[in-house]
Amino acid sequence: MSNSFKRNKKLAIPFLVPSLLVYIIFFIYPALSGLFYSFFDYKGFSRDKTFIGISNFVEALSDKIFWSALVINLKIMFFGGLFIFLLAFVFLIIFQCIGHFKGTIRALLFLPNIISPVAICILWGFVFNQNFGLLNNILTSMGLENLIVPWLDPEHIMGSLIFVIVWTYVGFYFVILLSGVSKIPDSVYESAILEGASPIQTFFKITVPMIWDVFTVAVVYWLITSLKMFELPFSFTGFKPRMEIWNLPIYIYMLGFGRNDAIYRIGYAAAIAVFLSIIVMIFVQISRKLMSRESIEY
Template identity: 30%
Template sequence: MTALKKVWRAHSGPYSMVLPCLVFLALFTIYPLGWAFKYIFYEYDGFSPATFVGFDNFVRLFTRDDLFWRSVWNTLIFAFGKLIVTLPVALILAVILNQKIFARNTLRAIFFMPTIISTAVISLVFYLMFNSYNGIVNKMLLQSGWVDQPVEWLGIDYAIITVILVAIWGAVGNYMVLFLAGLQGIPNDLYESASIDGANRWQQFYHITIPMLGPVMQVIVMLAIVNTLKGYESIMVLTAGGPANRTEVMYLYVYKLFFPISEGEAVVQQYGYGAAVGFVSALIVGVITGLYLYMTRKTAQTN
């Protein structure tokens, strides 16, 4: 106890500032995770007494729940479609807006603006824009003669493309700012030396910018992968996982098990099964992220 008192007296300031964060972390992260992990092995609907079922929830998940594995596949499609466009566009915008151009700060603010707007609001606006019958997108296409009849943007054929486009629009500005932070850490002397040696813009980008951004880029891509695999809010507003489960993603499926949100879903919450599905979903995200970090571990080394 004496040693603890000495440590507290010596570092009471930093510990006092960290303590509120630790309290909130325990209350709103660790405790809920512990609660959910407990009910992985129970059948529980929030009202009736919990019934211990052992590994039955996992047996159901791996043998009888085709919808979950459909949601995993949809999540991978959604993540690939979003990231393959978002990250290159964000990097290009960051490189452009890192130059001394007219209205640079204004353009940065414009591209970053979608990040600070509520996801629900953005999704509702796009829902109205992509409405099949009176949406502005179809009106413009019809008036321009590009299509002869309204396109079912949120229908079976195009729903996944639409939700990917909305996700790209909302995410580009966020990753652009992160890339900008990395670019501003690269010394200008390197570019000046390269210019003197006769290197053009493309050569400077390939031989200086990309290697020097390696450690930062690894972190940015990792955050993008995790956020995309976990994301479901915009899809919930736009399609609620439909039509015909074409846009059902992992964490939206978990959400529905805890809080049924549409007709055709179970009217009773499935907390126990939802906890098991959430655990497996988190494991999938962790494995994908771990594989990415393992395959890109060399980029974390400073060149």
């Protein structure tokens, strides 16, 4: 290890302590307390709580809403991720075939990521609206009336939500993957082109293997983002999220703060939050195991 790294040791305490303190007091300590609450029957009106062991966890396992919310989480994670990465890779291939306006196109693809989830939901709510929505208008004008469905009804709402999620996030993952591509030396591509490889071939033989580590980071980041996603599904159906799109974060919020009947089941909500944290960690570990391999040096 270099000398300067040893010299920087003096800075470690003054540089680390302030952020560690804030991080521990206002995030880690509350998170651990949340874990602690999950073993209590805790209604949240007062600070009285009774220890009930793992009853909250046992209850969750037979709670239908818990399971349906978990399924929603997994659907968003799996289908959202599938389409986001498929599209991002398609954009990556065709992006390499064009010469002009690359900067502008990249910026516009990314743009939805800065729009507030509430605005996104209002916008797409009007597009999907059954009576006067843009989508059904277009389908009618194209003579495709038989394709018209109530996009926000229970049986179609998941598809619509996932579409909006893909629309929002694809640009972000495209830019991440593109960042990996920009690190591949042009000479690698040039020799491939000289040997007559097509863009599709070079994509699978060169691009994908060489950006595998960036791809792994992107996938892990998506797993975390998608499993914790709250704002987009929460405001998707307007002011109150409809049950068909309650994922685990929304269910936890509803149990704790969001109900009209003033039954605040904080202990139970905490138990579900613990399940959610465990699920996030399991998926992150699995994906890292599945995707880990020797990184390619170039």
